[in-house]
Amino acid sequence: MPVNYHEILKQYWGYTEFRDLQEDIITSIGEGKDTLGLMPTGGGKSITFQVPALAKEGICLVITPLIALMKDQVQNLRNRGIKAVAIYSGMTRREILIALENCIFGDYKFLYISPERLDTEIFRLKLRSMKVSMITVDESHCISQWGYDFRPAYLKIADIRDMLPGVPVLALTATATPEVVKDIQKRLHFAKENVFQMSFERKNLAYIVRKTDNKQEELLHILNNVPGSAIVYARSRKRTKEVADLLKKNGISADFYHAGLNDEVKDLRQRKWQTGEFRVMAATNAFGMGIDKADVRLVVHVDLPDSPEAYFQEAGRAGRDGQKAYAVVLYSKSDKTTLTKRISDTFPDKEYIKQIYEHLNFYYQMAMGDGQGRMYEFNLEQFCRNFKHFPVPADGALKIISQAGYIEYTDEQDNASRLIFTVGREELYKFREMGPEMEALLQAVLRSYTGIFTDYAYINEESLAIRLNLTRQRVYELLIQLSKRRIIDYIPHKKTPYIIYTRERVELRHLQIPKEVYEERKERYVKRIQAMISYVTADNACRSRMLLRYFGEKNEHNCGHCDICLLKNESGLRQYEFDEIESCILEIVGENRLTPAEIVQQLNQEPEKISIVIKYLLNEGRLFIADGMIYAKK
Structure with a gap:
């Protein structure tokens, strides 16, 4: 008898219809096929594994690095009368043991687990006694070294698959380039490639870049001209408070949000913003995961993210209801320098990384050959004070040591x-x-x-x-x-990051930082930063098309409402007029090599307008120029 997924959806979530692509993904994984689903932020990813898991006998293993989201989803499922439990860094051995025993004997439907816990002896031992129906890998781009947020612990998922032969895997992510899409499937040992992908195009979202030397004034101007709920993303915790204070001082109701606040404060502020008690949330990228607010009209970035992936995900929190919304970046010339400096902060030189490793061992008085499996609370500020380091590069070095497999370095957690x-x-x-x-x-x-x-x-x-x-x-x-x-x-209650030694302390001369962890990742990080700089500095290419092209999506039409498309109109060209000149130029150039003057000669249009379109086509890489001659690539 075929499974009625609609009945499950109606019973637990109260919806009668699935959104685009959800049902295709559910049917695919329900038939036992390894499946990769690419769904932009707000596409309803959780439904794609929760519904089929409820239709199957046994427990669904959900692997996710986002501990706050994990806790939130477990609570939501419990509120719907569905048994779910989570295991993550910072839990005691007794807590973990009880959670795992419940998964074996307690009729639980979901076990959420952070990737780092997959490699523990206790988990692997108990997993053998569990009836696992399917494996869900959330944020699956983390398994790819090509991805913008690679986490080595994800590579252990392949071992888990070997322990559970015949159990299908559903990989989910909001953002992935074509090479990452292929790599995810390869590293998760897909039986065969099987991808369901929503278009990354958001037709209701206008992407805008505002070049300004006075971001405060520009931010106030935008918020006073675009009504409705808004998020303002800033890079640092301190800056979120400064932005919120600025807005309140100017009569705009606002508050701030970052990972340093305790859970109760975060929950309260999130709830007040969602119910409209205040209009603007000034936040770091810690805000937004799992937040289901459809009517956000505006997302503003006052600082540049360090990758198009991160930007696309954060900007995509605007306009989920399908109504007109805006994603705005405020850009000043100094931002380019600030963004470029992040390269040396994120990838400090190897001698410095080795020094941090040595100082970490001194910090915990770790003997040579000792440490494997030891877990410690970690205070970055105190560590930096003790050994006279700056926090940002020290944090970057610890993350690389973690990537190289010597420690697990968790983000700050607010464990209630x-x-x-x-x-x-x-x-x-x-x-x-x-x-x-x-x-x-x-x-x-x-x-x-x-x-x-x-x-x-x-x-x-x-x-x-x-x-x-x-x-x-x-x-x-x-x-x-x-x-x-x-x-x-x-x-x-405790609020702290953790350091977990994943192997024994080694002598510095034996500390290996492989090429794929350092040089190759650094190279890709530099490319992502360059792509972000290109996005904000471009002045003649549709913003939407730039983002789509980055994610490997071919799109032949301009969005018509980003600042570049609107600029064309301001220059005296209407969209239809621009499109007409564009198609004539491409037809004329065809197989020929022509000077701009020769193109103007053949068109019955004003030379200034033709010049605007030629410049645009050159910037887009659809026409090329050499020795004063314009041509199209064969």
Whole structure:
């Protein structure tokens, strides 16, 4: 009997129809075929694996590097009555063990896991006892060394596939160039190539570059002229606050968001922005993943991203409802220098990288040959103070050491407080006379959180304190007492990055930084930065077509509403007029080599207009010039 995916969609999500491409991907993976889905930001990627996984017997393994998104999706699934659990860096061994046991015995449908955890002995041991229905690889471009965000841990997915013969894989990503698309399938051991790709073209989105020496003034001008919800992306945490303060000072409701805020603050600000309590979110690239707000009218970048992939993904958060929206970059001449400097920050020289590795070992007093499997909290600022390093290149060096396979260096994580009961419900009644505060706290916990006897639940001490009319500190003290009496296992809130040694400490002369990790990645990083600079400095090529061409999509028409297309109109040319002159020039040149004057002679148009179109075609690479003669490539 054929599976009715529409029924599952209606039952759990309340929708009656799938979006473009969703059903094709679902049918393909449902038939057991290895499948790669390329869906731009906001295309509804999660539905493509959640629906078929619910139709299959067993558990879906979801591999994703985005811990905040992982937690968010697990919570969303649980809210729909679907059993899901997540495993990521920073969890205790006991938490991981309970999560894995639940996946074997607890009728769970989804196990979200960060790629770094795939290689652990405990995971591989428990995986053998799981009935896995399918593997989903989110952000699958991370498996490709050609990709803009390569993570070596993704390469372990091929080993997991060997352990699960016959289990199909669904790879998903929002942005990938043609070479990355091929590489993803090769590295994930696809039985045969099978790609479903939505067009990257966003017809309702106008891409604009504003060249300005006064970004603050230009930002205010744009926000005062484009109504509706907006996101302003900035490079640093400090800058997000400065932007939000500037906007509020000028009567525009705004707040700021970055990874340094704790989860509660981030959730509150995100909710207020989504419900329209304030209009503009000034944010780093930590904001946007998994956010489902369709009516964003404007995305502004006050600093340049370092790749077209990152820009396309962030800009694509505007206009998901299909209505007219704007993606604007504010560009000043100094941005080019700033962006170029990122190359040396991201790829500091190898001697410096080795020095950072040595200092890391001193920091943790790591003996030679020791360390494998050890996990430590890491404070970058303190590390840099101790050893007199600048944070940005030190961060770049640690990431390269991680890429080379010596450590795992996680991003800063805000791990909310969590607890699990270590005694059964019946045993709880034996613990009498613990005092009225303790009794009230236990009752509040039992009423507020479900599944707390079989799995860790995220708790909020603040809300428990309000409910019980106690201070947050007192709730914390009571929970610690319960933990000491072994009634609960309580892990208080902690916000920190981690360093995990993935192999033993080696002597510096044995530290290998391979060509593919350093030289080849650096070369590709430089190309992406150059592509970004070309995008913002171009003055005669349709912005939409430039982005589409970067992603390997052939497009013969201009968008008609980016700043370049509008500029053509300002120069006295209407779109139809421009298109007519363009097609005549291409026809005239054909097999010939002609001077600009000879082309003008053959056309019944004003020379200035012909000159504008010729310049455009030369910039687009559709015509060429040598020795004063214009020609088309055969």
